Amino acid sequence: MAQKPSIPKGTRDFSPVEVQRRQYIMNIIRTHFELYGFMPIETPSFENSSTLMGKYGDEGDRLIFKVLNNGSYLKKVDADALTSKNESAVTPQISERALRYDLTVPFARYVVQHQNDIAFPFKRYQMQNVWRADRPQKGRFREFTQCDADVVGSDSLLQEVELIKLYDAVFTDLKLTGCTIKINNRKILAGIAEMIGAQDQLIDFTVALDKLDKIGADKVKQEMLDKGITASAIELLDPVFSLDGDFTSKLEVMKTLLKDSAIGLKGIEELTTISNWIKKNGLKTAVLDLDITLARGLNYYTGCIFEVAAPDGVQMGSIGGGGRYDDLTGIFGLKDVSGVGISFGLDRIYLVIEELNLFPDSVRAGVDVLFINFGEVESEYAMDAVFRFRESGIKAELYPDNSKMNKQMKYADKNAIPYVILAGENEIKSGQLTLKNMKEGTQKEMNIAAVQEVLKSV
RNA sequence: GUGGUUGUAGCUCAGCUGGUUAGAGCGCCUGAUUGUGGUUCAGGAGGUCGUCGGUUCGAAACCGAUCUUCCACCCCA
Numbered sequence: 001m002a003q004k005p006s007i008p009k010g011t012r013d014f015s016p017v018e019v020q021r022r023q024y025i026m027n028i029i030r031t032h033f034e035l036y037g038f039m040p041i042e043t044p045s046f047e048n049s050s051t052l053m054g055k056y057g058d059e060g061d062r063l064i065f066k067v068l069n070n071g072s073y074l075k076k077v078d079a080d081a082l083t084s085k086n087e088s089a090v091t092p093q094i095s096e097r098a099l100r101y102d103l104t105v106p107f108a109r110y111v112v113q114h115q116n117d118i119a120f121p122f123k124r125y126q127m128q129n130v131w132r133a134d135r136p137q138k139g140r141f142r143e144f145t146q147c148d149a150d151v152v153g154s155d156s157l158l159q160e161v162e163l164i165k166l167y168d169a170v171f172t173d174l175k176l177t178g179c180t181i182k183i184n185n186r187k188i189l190a191g192i193a194e195m196i197g198a199q200d201q202l203i204d205f206t207v208a209l210d211k212l213d214k215i216g217a218d219k220v221k222q223e224m225l226d227k228g229i230t231a232s233a234i235e236l237l238d239p240v241f242s243l244d245g246d247f248t249s250k251l252e253v254m255k256t257l258l259k260d261s262a263i264g265l266k267g268i269e270e271l272t273t274i275s276n277w278i279k280k281n282g283l284k285t286a287v288l289d290l291d292i293t294l295a296r297g298l299n300y301y302t303g304c305i306f307e308v309a310a311p312d313g314v315q316m317g318s319i320g321g322g323g324r325y326d327d328l329t330g331i332f333g334l335k336d337v338s339g340v341g342i343s344f345g346l347d348r349i350y351l352v353i354e355e356l357n358l359f360p361d362s363v364r365a366g367v368d369v370l371f372i373n374f375g376e377v378e379s380e381y382a383m384d385a386v387f388r389f390r391e392s393g394i395k396a397e398l399y400p401d402n403s404k405m406n407k408q409m410k411y412a413d414k415n416a417i418p419y420v421i422l423a424g425e426n427e428i429k430s431g432q433l434t435l436k437n438m439k440e441g442t443q444k445e446m447n448i449a450a451v452q453e454v455l456k457s458v
Numbered sequence: 459g460u461g462g463u464u465g466u467a468g469c470u471c472a473g474c475u476g477g478u479u480a481g482a483g484c485g486c487c488u489g490a491u492u493g494u495g496g497u498u499c500a501g502g503a504g505g506u507c508g509u510c511g512g513u514u515c516g517a518a519a520c521c522g523a524u525c526u527u528c529c530a531c532c533c534c535a
Contacts (some may be wrong), residue, residue, distance in 0.1 A: 132533095
């Protein structure tokens with residue numbers, strides 16, 4: 001080992017059990033996506049920079065991985081920009097492509113490009129990797145997987161209702177009970193900003209408000225003051241800071257507060273409609289909660305916004321998020337197409353399930369049964385059974401070499417193979433198999449049909 | 459991007475204010491055990507101390523740079 005190999009910061013290898021568990025989660029998500037009528041698409045790992053840049057705010061632009069041009073990429077660069085180390089001028093000249101930052105913007109690009117082939121409303125799901133040049137932390141990686149479901153071409157609030165039900169269905173199926181689906185509406189935020197005369201500072205205002213449960217009301221007020229929002233305006237916000245109670249009563253308070261804001265009332269109305277639908281249909285294990293401080297940074301959202309918090313007691317950022325964007329395709333030239341979607345953060349969901357020990361035992365790599373190799377003649381006898389087992393869907397293999405029994409048994413043990421079959425001289429004579437249960441340590445000689453019965457239920 | 463933190467055997471970590479040949483547990487390999495793993499016992503292999511440079515008679519230890527880990531900001535799944 002001359003030099004230890006390594007992988008880039010914020011990336012990971014996935015070993016067999018981890019891949020198996022990731023697939024377990026993805027299969028559940030995919031099943032529900034399809035139950036709800038979403039159809040799969042895939043888009044390229046990298047896009048033209050112009051497609052991605054400017055869609056996620058300044059912060060987002062900084063976190064986009066740029067792909068260096070091929071060939072003599074320095075030839076065309078403006079010499080002055082280069083010598084003065086002006087990165088923002090040089091970057092577009094040496095990089096015309098960038099790695100996907102999320103799945104929503106590429107999807108908007110896809111919709112515009114394929115608009116003539118799409119029957120609207122179009123429901124698509126997509127489970128692919130995205131990349132962010134962020135500094136890694138717990139649950140934060142530079143390469144991670146998002147599982148998105150979006151609908152474009154429908155203004156109906158029924159879509160929001162469906163997406164909330166979809167979150168609930170998936171988390172229930174994953175045994176991840178007690179997740180909180182936080183909901184808010186950008187129109188309400190806009191209404192509040194309007195009410196306090198800070199419409200022009202909507203972003204600053206929401207970013208500060210978003211930190212309420214983290215840094216407290218006093219610090220939030222201070223941050224708003226620093227951003228130039230007046231003290232008298234901030235005073236009007238007191239009912240927001242002290243908002244409490246259930247969904248409906250919170251809505252009532254906000255309704256009174258926003259009585260003079262048309263856009264604010266529109267937001268209230270939307271949330272009321274959604275809340276009534278959810279009340280009617282119920283949620284299995286998740287809780288829907290109105291969180292007026294929920295802002296979400298992605299600035300293309302215009303209506304409802306969602307964020308999913310892991311069950312209480314688990315330290316983890318949001319495990320899902322989404323919202324409605326009335327005009328995302330507009331920047332690519334397709335007007336008046338509203339979209340709404342949600343995202344599942346596979347990697348964070350994995351970490352939460354792992355922490356809570358909720359992966360079923362049945363999720364494991366490797367075969368159900370291993371045949372011990374006793375030699376050439378015995379191998380022929382064993383392989384006959386191996387092929388028969390595989391035909392009936394039982395994962396089986398014969399240890400490839402006639403190694404010591406000790407080594408073969410250890411192999412089964414290490415790989416958590418639940419059953420081992422001994423088929424040697426004795427068994428060939430009787431035409432039977434000896435089936436050993438590795439967990440119990442018990443074994444029994446029986447015929448092949450009986451063995452098959454036992455193994456089918458593994 | 460800002461501030462802090464971490465790196466010693468495959469893994470988890472000891473290693474004193476700088477001083478011979480760098481340790482432990484677990485894992486791994488071999489044997490006790492040629493039809494029985496997870497227990498036990500005996501033996502064994504495995505380390506340019508993240509990397510590069512500096513200070514010193516002497517560096518795993520001190521200094522600098524760099525990479526990496528984790529954490530807090532920022533932002534987010």
